Amino acid sequence: MVKIQERGRGKFKPAPDYDLDQVKGVLLEKIEEEMQLTIDEPNTYDFEELHYKANKANIVSLFCGAGGLDLGVELAGIDCILGADTVSDAFKDKEAFNSIRGEGLFHHVYSNDFFKEALETYQKNFPSEVFTHNKDIKKVKQFPKGDIVLGGFPCPGFSEAGPRLVDDPRNFLYIHFIRCLMQVKPKFFIAENVKGMLTLGKGEVFRQIVQDFSAAGYRVYHKLVNSRDYGVPQLRERVFLVGVREDIDFEYTFPNPTHGESPLLKPYVTLKEAIGDLEEDPGDFFEGSYSTIFMSRNRKKNWNEQSFTIQASGRQAPIHPGGIPMEKVDKDKWIFPDGDHNNRRLSVKEITRIQTFPDWYEFSDGGNEKMSKNGRLDKIYKQIGNAVPVQLGRAIARPIAQWLYQNAYKEEKAMEKVSLHEHGQNGVQTIK
Structure with missing residues (x-):
């Protein structure tokens, strides 16, 4: 990708090809710029x-x-x-x-x-x-x-x-x-x-x-x-x-x-093993409609598989494995055969398990009561999704x-x- 000097959503345009010498030149220039951006100020800790x-x-x-x-x-x-x-x-x-x-x-x-x-x-x-x-x-x-x-x-x-x-x-x-x-x-x-x-x-x-x-x-x-x-x-x-x-x-x-x-290895850990016991008590989860982009591909694994990658976003969280699998009805278009209301995103408790944090791990949402529930939850989804x-x-x-x-x-x-x-x-x- 190269950056075009334009405002708006179209400012990122794909480059047809890379010249490696040019790429290296850009990298070295940006590295030098980054070093110059460091502000020389006293430490804020002793x-x-x-x-x-x-x-x-x-x-x-x-x-x-x-x-x-x-x-x-x-x-x-x-x-x-x-x-x-x-x-x-x-x-x-x-x-x-x-x-x-x-x-x-x-x-x-x-x-x-x-x-x-x-x-x-x-x-x-x-x-x-x-x-x-x-x-x-x-x-x-x-x-x-x-x-x-x-x-x-x-x-x-x-x-x-x-x-x-x-x-x-x-x-x-x-x-x-x-x-x-x-x-x-x-x-x-x-x-x-x-x-x-x-x-x-x-x-x-x-x-x-x-x-x-x-x-x-x-x-x-x-x-x-x-x-x-x-x-x-x-x-x-x-x-x-x-x-x-x-x-x-x-x-x-x-x-x-x-x-x-391989029979020499332990079996992959499944969603059923990881979060099956939370099905009746999942805790809070991000709510709301699903965008066209979200519905452009399958977002739902079954109980015997492993989760899709946990993203740093509540809105982009994978769908809970319960119920009927998603169905592809057209190019870049999937649906929930049993309706949106029967499908939900994985909860905070569930993605905590999937990222292998212990149940007792406590996450901060910033404590801003003026922020919506989804807004506060999203801060937690972001933390968990960004984590190793x-x-x-x-x-x-x-x-x-x-x-x-x-x-x-x-x-x-x-x-x-x-x-x-x-x-x-x-x-x-x-x-x-």
Whole structure:
């Protein structure tokens, strides 16, 4: 796509073809512009407000949203200590999970997002000692130190669903992720984005992104994965970039699928398994008519399948699997044979499950009573739809957690035992 200097709905026009040299020139120009846009202003937080733990891998989270990736990484870190089955059982209950959160390898220090309600959600579900920063990342002058940087940088400009502009300014927020890496120099980073970033500009955009991350001093591993292959009841393809600092002797390998049609794998998780028990009590859901665009294709899976991708919009939420399947009656036209009134969008409780957040996870709608119910609900749909499915984040982070456990955590525990012996203490020591 190219941008035409016109106002109105027709300003985005498809380019007949891409000249890769021209695309690269545009990218380099936009990267330089993005760096110049950074406002050099004092930090709005004091580094002394940050809480670090010397015996943990400290996390800095950018574009943290509601915390799906952060929670998945945290789970991976507890798995190494207590075992995945034990953690999964505790995860079902907020009180039980909070009782084991301190046992893991990871510790969240700083989380940033510009979406106020998403950050409020993060605050409701993560320990109060995490510093949450509601600020435009372009205006964060200095990022705090950390061992791991996480972030799903915003992706509308890469999406295959909308106009895909090579020079869309939303495509360049990843530069500030890289700026953080260059300041902080963490051991690892994990970044996530939509499938469309792979093909924008005939792949030149993605090649430039990988090159930029590599130039910050990291070996970059990338892969397109489908969340249903890791126990998520949803067809959701996303690109992950994992970086390992060049001086660290660790070769990251993406985890093999745990679920699939092979007899060697667990079966895919179905909608019936995930949300079947909510059929009589689904909770609130976005209400209203369905647009012509919405009805241009099938939006309804059956109980034995996985959900369509959960979008960051209540109006675009998939239809609940109950009742009669949708029927195609013409090109780009589907209907509900049993009528619109017998079909509803998936509820907030249901998409929370489909994105593998626990039932106890609390979402903020901003508390604006003057806003319509649909308006408040849409803020929650947006948070959930933008999130990395928790169990997918857990799987992607597990190889890093295992390496840290084998190479750092055990060494720390050994040093702790030596220190206890040398100081003659009787089994109790607090590491600050």
